[in-house]
Amino acid sequence: MSRYRPILTVWRTKPLFIVALLWILIIGGMLFLWNYDVGERPLVMVWNEDPLVYDPHRTSHPVSQSIFRHVCEPLFYKGFDGNIYGLLAEDTFEYSADGRTLVVPIRRGITFHDSTPLDAVAVQKSFERIQYYGVSPLANTLRAVRFQADTAHNAVIFRLPEANYEFVSLVLSSSYAVIVSPLTEDPTTFVDCTGPYQFVPEMYQVNQHLTLVRSFSYKWPPGYFDNREHAYIPQIQFRFEPQREERLTTLLEGQSCVLSLSQEHIDVVKQYPHFRLYDDYGGVTYLGFNFQKPRWQDLSTRQALVMAIDEYAVAQQGPFLIADTPLIPGAIGYTPSVGDHSYSFLPESSQTLLDQVGFDREATITLLIPESNTYQQLAEVIQQQLQAIGLNNITIRAVPRSNILSKRQDFDLLLFDYAWEDYTAFAAFLGPGPRNLLNYPHNSIATLTSQAVSTSDAASRQDLISEVQKTILEEAIWYPLVIREITTAVDSHCVQGEFVSPDRELLWHDAKTLSGP
Structure with missing residues (x-):
């Protein structure tokens, strides 16, 4: 029995040590539970x-956006009445007479998750960070904007290169224009927001x-x-x-x-x-051309290919609607009548055009797609339809979506999607800058888009937006195919x-x- 005495002695002589240890374990566990809300049911x-990247200034991945929107906030939001209200900013904002200067007062009493106070300087730094990385869908719009913190009035002054009467509703309300803490250390996977x-x-x-x-x-x-x-x-x-x-x-x-x-x-x-079911639209899936390749610089050749595509057959591959315009229904700038300027499925006319331009039907044509079972199915249908007009050497190449957005690719045709909720990103995807995936060499789309946002009259602005879409369709810059129908189940x-x-x-x-x- 003597061999057990040392242990008993510890318990008898150091009761305070044991009690203290137990207390530390209990309190530590309680702090862990409190910090991370362990014990209550999460929403899964x-x-x-x-998507791997969750920094809202360094990604345009839709899954990333669906996650960081719960963490980060923009300056403004849209109400159910269609009006714009302040979230991190005050409700009031002021444009200069020429529409090129915007003053936005910042709300007080808001802190970031790292306890840093939100102020005008933090907002200025956040927008400068978007400019620095240059990969946000807003990068093109913000490239020439200057930001100035008015610390005396806790306001940010946005100096725009040209008048933009939709800057608040389309840029400062965007989930890609969220404000991150000025203490964010780069590069980082995660950020502190509000x-x-x-x-x-x-x-x-x-x-x-x-x-x-x-x-x-x-x-x-x-x-x-x-x-x-x-x-x-x-x-x-x-x-x-x-x-x-x-x-x-x-x-x-x-x-x-x-x-x-x-x-x-x-x-x-x-x-x-x-289960409750909610229906929504995804982006417009389109077929685009690489304008760096001489063969696709010819309008008749592009027309021939889009007339070979039966979008109804493409739509049968999933929960899709036919896309008649470059924008989804309900998007800012959407007008159904724009679809009258699109091309119809006319395979015989397609072959005639190819004959007229002397197109080499034996040439290898690379169809680039994001890695996805759905995109693979769509690409195979398009491959079959192009084979029906004699283009037998269509190669499908799938790469990660992020690579299409961030790295130059060698391709002929691009099957991709325009998931933006308004018309302004046309200037980014078909204008100067890294988002011009099709290497479109002309400034017509970017110029028309710029004219639209700088027009104060809503009707005149819509005319310009429609002209942007007509140009995309008539010049067969890209061909809208389908719109994904999204059904979400909630238990x-x-x-x-x-x-x-x-x-x-x-x-x-x-x-x-x-x-x-």
């Missing part, structure tokens, strides 16, 4: 891929999952929310699963709460009454209280998760 969403949730690097596992944790200091949500304090839902977890069937299984078995459905799964989910056994924003995004600040797995 499933996506097909991990939104209802924050990134926690320790809760991210590459290609598996990412968890956002609510910020208890958040007290400035948009006015359309009833909840004026921090979010009710403790965490939003994003899981990454490349397999469609596995994604569906997580939803049906209650492991996830929200899922964007594949076409073949919509009817399956409709059988369960506890009512998991969450209640969500609603759809004016920009057709699901909003969760009033929502609460229910007890469950």
Whole structure:
């Protein structure tokens, strides 16, 4: 028995040490639970891929945007009445008489997740950061803009290269113009912002999952929310699963709460009454030409190829609508009548045009697409249709989406999408700058777009926007094919209280998760 005495002695002589140790463990555990909201049910969403980059100033990936929009906020937002209201800025803003200077007062009492106060200097630095990286979809619009912090009035002065009466509604309200902390150390995967949730690097596992944790200091949500304090839902977890069937299984078995459905799964989910379904549009999928290649600089050749494409056959490959214009319905600048300037499916006329220009039907033509099962299916249909007019050497090349956006590619045809919610990005994708994926050499599109945003009269502005789209269609710069129909399922056994924003995004600040797995 004597061999046990040392242990008993420790317990008898050092009770305070043991009590202190237990107390530290208990308090430490409580602090961990408090910091990360562990113990309450998270809102679980499933996506097909991990975009890897979550810095809103260094990406245009749609999945990244769907995640960082919960963390970061722009200066303004659009209300259900169509008007623009201040979020990080005051409601009031002032244009100069010539429309080239904009003064935006910044709200006081707001802090970033790293506890840095939001002020005019922080806003100035954030916009300069967008300019520095130059990869944001807004980079072209912001390239020549100068920013000045008026510290005396806590306002930011935007000096525009030309009049832009849509700068507040289309740029300063964009999720890609969010404000990040001035203490952000570059390069970084995650940023500190002002939104209802924050990134926690320790809760991210590459290609598996990412968890956002609510910020208890958040007290400035948009006015359309009833909840004026921090979010009710403790965490939003994003899981990454490349397999469609596995994604569906997580939803049906209650492991996830929200899922964007594949076409073949919509009817399956409709059988369960506890799922709420929300419909939306994705971007316009288009066929574009590489203008660096001499063969595609000829208008008749481009016309011949677009007349060989049967968009109805393409639309059969998924939950798609026919795209008649370069913009989706409801986008700022969308006008259905613009579609009258598009080309029809006329394969015989297509072959005649190819004969007239003496096109080499045996030439190898590279069709570039993003890595995606859906894009592969669409590309194969287009390949077959081009083979029907005698173009037998069509090679499909798939690369990561990020590479198409960030690296110059060698290709002939590009199958891609325009997912922007308004017309202004036409100037970026078909104008000077790194986003000109088709190497379009002319300034006509960028010039017309610039004229539109600098026009104060709404009717005259719409005429210019329509002219931009007519030019794209008539010159066959790119050919709109289909618009993806997006159906999102929400499990009512998991969450209640969500609603759809004016920009057709699901909003969760009033929502609460229910007890469950």
